[in-house]
Amino acid sequence: MTHGTAAVAKVDSPRSPYARRKTTRGNYELYSWVFMRASGVVLLVLIFGHLFVNLMVGEGVHAIDFGFVAGKWASPMWQVWDLLMLWLAMIHGTNGVRTIINDYATRDVTRGVLKGLLYLAFAVVVVLGTLVIFTFDACPPGSPAELLPSFCTA
Amino acid sequence: MWSWVAHRVTGVLIFFFLLVHVLDTALVRVSPEAYNAAIGTYQTPIMGLGEAGLVAAIVFHAFNGIRILLVDFWAQGPRYQKVMLWVVVGLFVVTMAGFLPRHLVNVFTGGH
Ligand code: HEM
Numbered sequence: 001m002t003h004g005t006a007a008v009a010k011v012d013s014p015r016s017p018y019a020r021r022k023t024t025r026g027n028y029e030l031y032s033w034v035f036m037r038a039s040g041v042v043l044l045v046l047i048f049g050h051l052f053v054n055l056m057v058g059e060g061v062h063a064i065d066f067g068f069v070a071g072k073w074a075s076p077m078w079q080v081w082d083l084l085m086l087w088l089a090m091i092h093g094t095n096g097v098r099t100i101i102n103d104y105a106t107r108d109v110t111r112g113v114l115k116g117l118l119y120l121a122f123a124v125v126v127v128l129g130t131l132v133i134f135t136f137d138a139c140p141p142g143s144p145a146e147l148l149p150s151f152c153t154a
Numbered sequence: 155m156w157s158w159v160a161h162r163v164t165g166v167l168i169f170f171f172l173l174v175h176v177l178d179t180a181l182v183r184v185s186p187e188a189y190n191a192a193i194g195t196y197q198t199p200i201m202g203l204g205e206a207g208l209v210a211a212i213v214f215h216a217f218n219g220i221r222i223l224l225v226d227f228w229a230q231g232p233r234y235q236k237v238m239l240w241v242v243v244g245l246f247v248v249t250m251a252g253f254l255p256r257h258l259v260n261v262f263t264g265g266h
């Protein structure tokens with residue numbers, strides 16, 4: 001062993017070893033990225049099914065009226081379907097629009113106001129839509145029977 | 155690049171439709187008359203064309219969304235992203251060819 005190499009061996013590595021920076025803001029953006037992809041796949045099935053049943057079957061859009069909705073929501077399957085579609089589409093859409101606001105609204109105030117409006121719209125629509133599904137009354141008293149589904153009089 | 159712009163535009167469009175759509179559906183809690191009156195406006199020819207546009211937006215956004223997924227998660231995805239864009243366009247044309255004639259016949263000749 002020569003004097004020289006011993007000296008070299010003592011020299012510290014010039015750079016500090018790689019250490020992952022501890023993230024201080026959490027993994028929110030990562031989760032949102034994953035969520036956009038996972039919810040997209042589920043939404044594809046839910047929305048295509050929704051559009052097919054409401055626009056393609058029978059008379060399509062002309063078949064829709066109060067009785068049509070009552071008939072669908074009499075089945076727990078469609079209640080769950082619509083509930084999932086409501087929540088997933090609203091979270092996916094709100095998250096997507098949030099990204100777009102972040103991209104284009106450069107002034108802090110503008111961005112804050114737009115996001116405030118966005119979250120307000122989200123809350124109102126999700127709460128209202130959920131209440132509508134669960135408090136729906138297929139046979140409201142006092143309504144003309146011809147507007148109601150046939151099972152109301154049966 | 156243009157597919158990214160189209161994905162954005164269609165996403166925002168669907169989002170705003172959904173806000174209005176949940177409000178109009180909420181009219182089932184007001185009265186059958188109120189709901190039928192609102193949904194009646196969906197059955198006019200002009201709205202019928204709007205619905206066709208909305209469906210086109212969703213079909214593109216959905217298929218292109220799956221393409222984004224494949225680019226991100228499939229090892230060969232980035233290599234085939236261009237080919238897959240043409241697959242998206244092809245699937246879009248096929249789906250709309252199945253949807254449009256039937257919907258337009260409903261809109262223009264259907265009725266109560
Ligand atoms: C022009 C096309 C459309 C028509 C004619 C239509 C029609 C309807 C009808 C009749 C209902 C009542 C319940 C039911 O049928 O399940 C409904 C509910 C619903 N639709 Fe659609 N729809 C359309 C497009 C869409 C799209 C594109 C979305 C998603 C982005 C959507 C999301 C929903 C949701 C979440 C509900 C439940 C609302 C609630 O909770 O009150 N619809 N739609």
Ligand code: HEM
Nearest residue numbers: 036040043044089093096097099162165166168169216219
């Ligand atoms: C039909 C099934 C759907 C699929 C497969 C799908 C797929 C996707 C994917 C994978 C992204 C992520 C893009 C990225 O991070 O680069 C995305 C973004 C987005 N989606 Fe959807 N989506 C669907 C339905 C919807 C619906 C119903 C809405 C509206 C309520 C919507 C609104 C948006 C918006 C606003 C963005 C952000 C666009 C951007 O940042 O450029 N999507 N979608």
